Amino acid sequence: xxxxxxxYKDYIWPHNPRIYAISFQREMGAAKxxxxxxxxxxxxxxxxxxxxxxxxVGEDAYREFKKLATVFYDEGPGLLVHPVWQTSRxxxxxxxxxxxxxxxYVAYRFTFWxxxxxxxxxxxxxxxxxxxxxxxxxxTAAGERWYTVVKGDTLWDIxxxxxxxxxxxxxxxxxxxxxxxxxxxxxxxxx
Numbered sequence: 001x002x003x004x005x006x007x008y009k010d011y012i013w014p015h016n017p018r019i020y021a022i023s024f025q026r027e028m029g030a031a032k033x034x035x036x037x038x039x040x041x042x043x044x045x046x047x048x049x050x051x052x053x054x055x056x057v058g059e060d061a062y063r064e065f066k067k068l069a070t071v072f073y074d075e076g077p078g079l080l081v082h083p084v085w086q087t088s089r090x091x092x093x094x095x096x097x098x099x100x101x102x103x104x105y106v107a108y109r110f111t112f113w114x115x116x117x118x119x120x121x122x123x124x125x126x127x128x129x130x131x132x133x134x135x136x137x138x139x140t141a142a143g144e145r146w147y148t149v150v151k152g153d154t155l156w157d158i159x160x161x162x163x164x165x166x167x168x169x170x171x172x173x174x175x176x177x178x179x180x181x182x183x184x185x186x187x188x189x190x191x
Contacts, residue, residue, distance in 0.1 A: 008092060008112070009078035011071040014064060016083055017054030017110070024048055048114040050085060053098065056106045065106040069095060077115045089115040089156070145191035149182050162190045 006013045025046035031039045056064040071078075072095045080090040094111035147158055155176070159169040170179055172189045182188065 003083035004081075006083055007079075007081040008090070009071055009074060011068060013054070014056070015054075017052040019053040020082070020084065021051050022048060022085055048088070049111060050080065050082070050088075050090065050114070051094075051109070051111040053107070053109045055108070057104065059104055061106045062101050062103050065097075065101065065108060068108070068110075080112050088112075089154075091115060143191065144189060147188045147190045149184055149186045149188060151184055153182065155179050155182060155188070158188055158190065164190070 003016060006016050025048070027043035027046045029041040029043055031041070033039050056062070072092050074092075077089045077091050079087060081087050090112040092110070093113050094109070096109045098107040098109050147162070149158075155169055156166050159166045162169070166179075169188070169190070170176065172191075176182065176186075176188070
């Protein structure tokens with residue numbers, strides 16, 4: 001089975017990294033109580049850490065590593081599309097060489113941290129939108145406007161394209177129980 005290429009922001013790996021690792025963390029609080037005991041409090045899931053190792057091989061190997069390094073210096077989170085893991089909004093937090101680079105061979109290591117807004121289901125809105133998105137916004141009763149989710153959409157993206165905060169969009173859509181999970185074809189109220 002051939003896997004899709006790994007992507008981050010506008011960078012597409014020419015071939016997927018050789019090693020992938022992912023760690024899930026849960027934040028816990030501990031409070032001492034009398035008689036040498038303690039009480040644990042589950043503070044919820046922490047960020048996921050996605051890391052791996054790979055090589056660039058061929059006459060343009062070092063040039064390809066420099067392209068990846070340029071993406072590393074681009075600030076802010078980006079969409080990390082991995083051939084196996086869930087798509088997530090992630091920060092590129094580490095890029096390092098694992099050996100002396102050569103023009104025709106570069107071995108590297110990378111790490112991404114998932115942003116607080118979590119993963120993306122890969123679902124999106126179909127049609128066009130005046131706000132520049134992939135889905136469509138349609139009006140209904142009393143001036144309400146609804147957006148149809150297409151592949152690749154997240155609530156964060158929809159809110160940004162509609163010029164509103166994510167909190168406001170979630171408040172307009174109490175029918176959405178999990179803001180990290182929207183389905184293709186689902187209607188999202190945008191006004």
